Amino acid sequence: MTHALVIDDEPAICHCFESLFADLNCDVTTCPSAEDGLEQLQANSFDVVVLDVRLPGLDGVTALPQIRQLTDAPIVVMTAHGTLSTAVSVVEEGAFEYLPKPFELDQVTAVLERALAQSAAGSVPGPSSDSADSDVEMVGDSVPMQHLFRQIALAAQHDAPVLITGESGTGKELVAQAIHRHSARKSKDLVPVHLASLSESLLERELFGHTAGAFTGAEESQTGVIDQADGGTLFLDEIGETPVSCQIKLLRTIESGEFYPVGASRPRSSQFRLVAATNRSAEFLRGSEHFRSDFFYRIATIQIHVPPLRERREDIPQLADFFLRQCSPEQTRSLSPAALDQLQQRSYPGNIRELKNLIIGAAAQSTETVIGPGALQQTVEVAAESGRSPEQQLISAAGAWATAQISTDDESIVHSALELVEPELIRAALKHCKGNRSAAAQRLGIHRETLREKMGRYGIKVE
Numbered sequence: 001m002t003h004a005l006v007i008d009d010e011p012a013i014c015h016c017f018e019s020l021f022a023d024l025n026c027d028v029t030t031c032p033s034a035e036d037g038l039e040q041l042q043a044n045s046f047d048v049v050v051l052d053v054r055l056p057g058l059d060g061v062t063a064l065p066q067i068r069q070l071t072d073a074p075i076v077v078m079t080a081h082g083t084l085s086t087a088v089s090v091v092e093e094g095a096f097e098y099l100p101k102p103f104e105l106d107q108v109t110a111v112l113e114r115a116l117a118q119s120a121a122g123s124v125p126g127p128s129s130d131s132a133d134s135d136v137e138m139v140g141d142s143v144p145m146q147h148l149f150r151q152i153a154l155a156a157q158h159d160a161p162v163l164i165t166g167e168s169g170t171g172k173e174l175v176a177q178a179i180h181r182h183s184a185r186k187s188k189d190l191v192p193v194h195l196a197s198l199s200e201s202l203l204e205r206e207l208f209g210h211t212a213g214a215f216t217g218a219e220e221s222q223t224g225v226i227d228q229a230d231g232g233t234l235f236l237d238e239i240g241e242t243p244v245s246c247q248i249k250l251l252r253t254i255e256s257g258e259f260y261p262v263g264a265s266r267p268r269s270s271q272f273r274l275v276a277a278t279n280r281s282a283e284f285l286r287g288s289e290h291f292r293s294d295f296f297y298r299i300a301t302i303q304i305h306v307p308p309l310r311e312r313r314e315d316i317p318q319l320a321d322f323f324l325r326q327c328s329p330e331q332t333r334s335l336s337p338a339a340l341d342q343l344q345q346r347s348y349p350g351n352i353r354e355l356k357n358l359i360i361g362a363a364a365q366s367t368e369t370v371i372g373p374g375a376l377q378q379t380v381e382v383a384a385e386s387g388r389s390p391e392q393q394l395i396s397a398a399g400a401w402a403t404a405q406i407s408t409d410d411e412s413i414v415h416s417a418l419e420l421v422e423p424e425l426i427r428a429a430l431k432h433c434k435g436n437r438s439a440a441a442q443r444l445g446i447h448r449e450t451l452r453e454k455m456g457r458y459g460i461k462v463e
Helices: 011-023 034-043 060-070 084-092 105-121 143-156 172-181 200-208 244-256 282-287 293-299 313-327 337-344 351-365 373-385 390-405 413-432 437-444 448-458
Strands: 002-007 026-031 048-052 075-079 097-100 162-165 190-194 233-237 273-278 302-305
Touching: 002 011, 002 034, 002 105, 011 026, 011 105, 026 034, 034 048, 034 060, 048 060, 048 105, 060 075, 060 084, 075 105, 084 097, 084 143, 097 105, 097 143, 143 172, 143 302, 162 172, 172 190, 172 233, 172 273, 200 244, 200 448, 244 293, 282 293, 313 337, 313 351, 337 351, 337 373, 351 373, 390 413, 413 437, 413 448, 437 448
Parallel strands: 002 026, 002 048, 048 075, 075 097, 162 273, 162 302, 190 233, 233 273
Antiparallel strands: none
8 A cells, every 4th residue: 555644734634635545545644744744754655745835833845845855755735825936946846746725626636646656656856946036026826826826837847838828917928927037048038029019021020130131221130039039038929910921930940949030041040948928819829710720739838828817806905915015115005995895896807907007096096004995986987087997998999990990991901000009109118218229129029120110110219
């Protein structure tokens, strides 16, 4: 009979695992603390270890390296209050699995069966790597966020392409940043490109670069973002907007690491890790006639879905407090219970971005230490009078413009729309960055040369 060690201070959880392991013909020893568990490991041999993170005395994350020194058995870590750092730490320390509480019994049983099978096969976990300090804040301890943290931690340990899906405003770029900062590529750059903002010809030059004389005005050669991401991570936002011709070229580059700058006769190479994001579902991309299936399967080796805010409402108080501290760092401010209740009632079509705008607006409307529902309601009313959130105003205006434009003979409607929006984005970025073109280009997610070209096209000058 195999033997399992369960370290958890909740008797109900221990009893649950005793029943589950009994069904798997496995004997169980339970311990209420990490210290007791370490003593058991010094005296006995176990085939699998189940470890809770929150324990009296020594916590599970701190105890994990010590447990790993005492046993090669698979370690299943579980928690109800983990963070991204927790998930990354336990994965890097060689944990077999990271289980967010509460969990489904079928899910746990499957994990335990795999752990016992690995133990029987004699597999030994590899050495752990140094944990990466991250300045990327991901807030929330709801079950959906625990699952997201686990997916990020696991993706960071591999080098395969990642496809991040999720609605607008959910924080897909934060997920990409977290994957990069906790990966072996963290010392190199994460290079972002927002594909929806680029025409097909500009996109090819942005991605692959160009040689001098490749086209009119190309006086000097220019490296593309694929070159810049060599050794690091290339983040392609709104991957669903990639033209088919670029999909073919990107597919070859992802598979071989080689690419041709525009106008070049010899290939260059870049060993980058691809992380892509889209606000469309994976099912939509896979079934779209404008998205090649071979390209989809190549970029979606690992798939991560970022949950919308309406599916993680229990995180709203924590998120609200986080945004309030961001906009009032020198003050200790909070939201009243009534204001928090008001926040909980919203549907949040704009997700995290919408919540952040509401908190910033309410903080500006009130001078009180405790912000009440009045200031929050005032912010909501101001937003409603102006078409609600800026994102909703833009969507509404774009819808009206598109409805009028689609009935015309204009065959370049998308290009016309870009020409309406791009100049304002560029002016806003230049103003925000006080005229610094390199910083503005980075803010916009485009190359500095691309920004220079667009400024010339639209007649934009730095004031």
